[in-house]
Amino acid sequence: MKEQDFEAKNLPEWRKYDATMEILEKGDVSAVDISKVPAQVRSRCLDLSLARHRLYGSRMCEYLNFQVTRGHNLVAKTEGGVREKMVHFFVAGFPQAMRREWRLLVICWLFFLVPFFGMWLSYDHDQEWVHSLLGEAERESMDEWYGKDSTGSMRDEFGSNFAMFGHYINNNIGIDLLIIAGGALAGVGSLFILLSNGLQMGAAMAYVMNEGSPERLLSFVSGHAPYELLGMIVAGMAGMRIGLALIKPGQLSRGKALMESGKLGLPLIMGACALTFIAAIIEGFWSAEQNPPELKYWVGYIGWFLLAVYFIFVGRNNQSRRIVIKK
Amino acid sequence: MPRNDIEVLDTRQSVELGEGVEIHLRIAGPFPRALALLLDMLIIAGIMLVVTIIVGIISTGSGMVGQGVFLIVGFFLSWGYFTYFEAGKRGATIGKRALGLRVIDRSGNNITKGQAFIRNILRLVDMLPGMPSTAAGVLIGSFGLGFFCCLFTKKFQRVGDLVANTLVVYTQPELMMTGQEPTVDSLAPTVALAREEQVALADYYSRASMWSEARRIELSDHASELTQKRGMEGMIRLLGMAKWIKEKK
Numbered sequence: 001m002k003e004q005d006f007e008a009k010n011l012p013e014w015r016k017y018d019a020t021m022e023i024l025e026k027g028d029v030s031a032v033d034i035s036k037v038p039a040q041v042r043s044r045c046l047d048l049s050l051a052r053h054r055l056y057g058s059r060m061c062e063y064l065n066f067q068v069t070r071g072h073n074l075v076a077k078t079e080g081g082v083r084e085k086m087v088h089f090f091v092a093g094f095p096q097a098m099r100r101e102w103r104l105l106v107i108c109w110l111f112f113l114v115p116f117f118g119m120w121l122s123y124d125h126d127q128e129w130v131h132s133l134l135g136e137a138e139r140e141s142m143d144e145w146y147g148k149d150s151t152g153s154m155r156d157e158f159g160s161n162f163a164m165f166g167h168y169i170n171n172n173i174g175i176d177l178l179i180i181a182g183g184a185l186a187g188v189g190s191l192f193i194l195l196s197n198g199l200q201m202g203a204a205m206a207y208v209m210n211e212g213s214p215e216r217l218l219s220f221v222s223g224h225a226p227y228e229l230l231g232m233i234v235a236g237m238a239g240m241r242i243g244l245a246l247i248k249p250g251q252l253s254r255g256k257a258l259m260e261s262g263k264l265g266l267p268l269i270m271g272a273c274a275l276t277f278i279a280a281i282i283e284g285f286w287s288a289e290q291n292p293p294e295l296k297y298w299v300g301y302i303g304w305f306l307l308a309v310y311f312i313f314v315g316r317n318n319q320s321r322r323i324v325i326k327k
Numbered sequence: 328m329p330r331n332d333i334e335v336l337d338t339r340q341s342v343e344l345g346e347g348v349e350i351h352l353r354i355a356g357p358f359p360r361a362l363a364l365l366l367d368m369l370i371i372a373g374i375m376l377v378v379t380i381i382v383g384i385i386s387t388g389s390g391m392v393g394q395g396v397f398l399i400v401g402f403f404l405s406w407g408y409f410t411y412f413e414a415g416k417r418g419a420t421i422g423k424r425a426l427g428l429r430v431i432d433r434s435g436n437n438i439t440k441g442q443a444f445i446r447n448i449l450r451l452v453d454m455l456p457g458m459p460s461t462a463a464g465v466l467i468g469s470f471g472l473g474f475f476c477c478l479f480t481k482k483f484q485r486v487g488d489l490v491a492n493t494l495v496v497y498t499q500p501e502l503m504m505t506g507q508e509p510t511v512d513s514l515a516p517t518v519a520l521a522r523e524e525q526v527a528l529a530d531y532y533s534r535a536s537m538w539s540e541a542r543r544i545e546l547s548d549h550a551s552e553l554t555q556k557r558g559m560e561g562m563i564r565l566l567g568m569a570k571w572i573k574e575k576k
Contacts, residue, residue, distance in 0.1 A: 003573075025416075025417075027416060041346075042346055045344065045346040045347070045348040046348075048348050048350075049347070049348045052349075055525060055526060055529035055572060055573055057529075057533040058530055058533060058534075059533070062500040062501055063500055065350055065351050065500065066499065066500035068344070068348060068350050069350050069352070069435065070498075072344055072350065072435060072436070073431075073435075073436070073437055076344075076345070076436050082440070160391045162391065162392050162395040163391040163392065163394040163395040163398075164395070165395060165399075166394065166395030166396065166397070166398035166399045166402075167394075167395070167398055169398065169399055169402050170398040170399065170401060170402040173402065173406075174402065174405075174406075177406060177448050177451065178451060180448055180449075181448055181449050181450075181451035181452045182452070184449055184452040184486050184490065185452065185455075189452075242449075242490055245490075255489060258489045258490050259489070259490065259491075259492040261490065262442075262445050262490040262491050262492065263441075265445070266441045266444070266445060269444065269445065269448065270441075270444075
């Protein structure tokens, strides 16, 4: 069959298909008989293969290629419901990913805790390190907030809780995402940010414990610390997952390993955001409230306990395992 | 020409669908993508400006609530704008749509929400060098790494694309000019031609009328081994063989 005859024969069909696609791409599903659409897409596939095989001009091939592509995009959808995915993530995906990546969990905790305690303990021997790391301005604001003589509420102004909530969302989740993205620099970025956070927090801890009022600091941080610290660590794990694809791709090519790391890292990335979001809520609306310190400490202990239970036990039964296999 | 060489030369990505047909995706290069990005940045900056003005008017009494709103909006615009639009039905931000681009999976499917999330978190790495900072309310960076990564990968992928396994492609087919078909007598080739060679000849035939005569001869001279002639005569023989192939199919 000649090119012109082929085009003349099929043109009415193509025009109809084109119109159907335009309606569907606008999202108007009711206006067309969608049960016929897959068959229509398949017949465009047939047209395209015929046109290619018979060496029809590239204009026609390009046109049919376009029609097949847009049809395929409409028909082949892989997404499930968002709510279903969220539930699966919290009851299975996230805790399972944490258990699978326990080695990274240990490494990331070490990269945070060693500098943290190192800095804290260094204060007994040499105060220079802590002082120089914190700097003059930082020490003054520490004295103001957590000093021996500071009293009263931390946030007096109306709406300041909400302002701080906004700040924690913007800043803390931002840091988590920075840690994750830093993983793409062969993991160096993630570990560096964990390390520098460890040093900074260790220095602040040492300074307040020795020169200020430990109770003010600890009762403030205890409530949100479990979620915020673990959120940061999980972000580090996600970053390292991506970084390890470059350093140690194993049997895969580096490109393939990077793709895989994206898939493996996704639950960790989402988990880090979720944990830090919880931390921001607590830090914004609970931590600065004036409650007895013992109550605040207990909120912290319970937080750590709940997280441990969640990551050790949730998602272990057969039901949730089957969900994973089905995927 | 061996198939591999054709794939190296071509920026199109071939994907075989479940229906057994191969589709070609036209990959977009760094330049249109940069323009799309610039457009999106301007839109984000515009939204931030409007939010700042509204918040300024509403919270004249206490600046604290306004500050909180400002920070949260800034966060969601910086991190959520691209993800929201790219995970959507059209797979493209407003800027990408304006330039006729969209983000797809390497398999030609729409991307999942997870892929959109990953490629846009890693935007931060592509922004290097020059520390991306949220100081201005939104993220700003030089995109030097993303640019070089695009140039050094076959499919113009930045780091975020590599990890999320995504491509940025044109949504519309390439505009093909057509002219008069050349008037030559068909001529049987003296040797059997491979499939790719037949395709190349057919392409030559259908595009020949768009080129000057000198250009047509320049190209046909590359096939002088097949036509056994150079110059004008070679060109006519090549077109004749192309016509013969097209007629036979």
